[in-house]
Amino acid sequence: MIDNDGTQTLLTLGIGLVAVVVFMGVCLALAIRAEKLTVVDTAWPLGFVTIAVVSVFVADRGAGGYAWPSGLLLLLTTVWGVRLAVHLHLRNRGKPEDPRYQQMADADGRSFAQVAVRRVFLPQGIAMYLVATPIMVGVNNEGHYTWLAWVGVLVWLVGFVFESVGDWQLKEFKKRPDTDGKIMDQGLWRYTRHPNYFGDACVWTGIWLVAASSLPGLLTVVSPVAMTIFLTKVTGASLNEKGMRESKPGYDDYVRRTSGFIPLPPKTG
Numbered sequence: 001m002i003d004n005d006g007t008q009t010l011l012t013l014g015i016g017l018v019a020v021v022v023f024m025g026v027c028l029a030l031a032i033r034a035e036k037l038t039v040v041d042t043a044w045p046l047g048f049v050t051i052a053v054v055s056v057f058v059a060d061r062g063a064g065g066y067a068w069p070s071g072l073l074l075l076l077t078t079v080w081g082v083r084l085a086v087h088l089h090l091r092n093r094g095k096p097e098d099p100r101y102q103q104m105a106d107a108d109g110r111s112f113a114q115v116a117v118r119r120v121f122l123p124q125g126i127a128m129y130l131v132a133t134p135i136m137v138g139v140n141n142e143g144h145y146t147w148l149a150w151v152g153v154l155v156w157l158v159g160f161v162f163e164s165v166g167d168w169q170l171k172e173f174k175k176r177p178d179t180d181g182k183i184m185d186q187g188l189w190r191y192t193r194h195p196n197y198f199g200d201a202c203v204w205t206g207i208w209l210v211a212a213s214s215l216p217g218l219l220t221v222v223s224p225v226a227m228t229i230f231l232t233k234v235t236g237a238s239l240n241e242k243g244m245r246e247s248k249p250g251y252d253d254y255v256r257r258t259s260g261f262i263p264l265p266p267k268t269g
Contacts, residue, residue: 011058016051019051023046023047024043024125027039028116036097044088044124047132048080049082052078053078056073058139069138072210073135073139077135091171104119104120134217134220137214137217148209148210148212148213149213152206153206153210155209156205156206158199158202159205162188163203165187169187170184170196182248183244191263191266193254194231205224
C-alpha cells in the first residue's frame with residue numbers, strides 16, 4: 001500500500017490525535033485523583049505505545065491487511081515504551097511526589113488540577129503527538145521502505161542499549177549503602193552525564209529513520225529534533241542537573257570532566 005494521495009496518512013494522524021487526547025485525559029484524571037503529578041512519567045512512554053497500536057490498526061485496515069513495516073514500528077515503539085514505563089513505575093512506586101513536580105506545583109499558586117492540566121499534561125500531550133509523527137506517517141509507507149529502515153533499527157538498538165543499561169547501572173549504584181550522596185560516574189555514566197537521555201534521543205532518531213524511506217516520513221524529522229531539545233534543554237538534563245548541583249557535592253567537577261550528552265572519553269587533569 002502506497003498512500004499516494006495522503007488520505008490514509010491524514011486519517012492516521014487525525015485518529016492518533018484523538019488517541020492522545022483520550023489517553024492523556026484518562027491519565028490526568030488518575031493524577032488528580034491521586035494528587036500526584038509523577039503519574040505522567042509512566043504515562044509518557046505508554047502514550048507512544050497507544051499511538052503505535054492505534055496507528056497500525058488504522059493503517060492496516062486501510063491497506064486491506066497486515067503490513068510488516070507497520071509491525072516493525074509497532075515493535076520498536078512497544079519494546080522501548082514498555083521497558084521505560086516499567087522502569088519509571090518501579091522507581092516512583094511508594095515514593096512522594098518528585099521534587100521537580102512538587103516545586104512546580106508550589107510555585108504556581110493555582111489549584112492542583114489547573115497545574116496538572118496547564119503545566120504538565122497539556123504540554124506533554126502536545127509534545128507526545130509531535131514526537132510520534134514518524135510512527136503515524138511511517139505505518140502508511142508500505143512499498144516505500146529502503147535501506148534507511150535498517151539503519152534506523154541499528155540506531156534504535158544503540159539507543160535502547162544506552163538507555164536501558166544506563167538506567168540499570170544507576171539503579172544498582174543507588175542500592176549500594178556506600179554511595180549515599182555520591183555521584184554516579186561509573187559505567188556509561190563515565191562517558192556521558194546522561195546516557196539514558198542520549199539513548200532516548202537515539203531511539204527516536206532510529207524510529208524516524210525507519211519512517212524516512214518516504215518523503216512524508218522524511219519530513220517528520222521534527223520528531224527526533226524536538227525530542228533531543230526536550231531532553232537536553234526543557235524537561236530532561238537541565239532540570240535534572242539543577243537539582244544535582246544543589247544536592248550532590250562535587251557535581252560541578254563531574255560536569256567539567258564528563259560530556260553532557262554525546263558519549264566521549266572523560267577529560268583528565
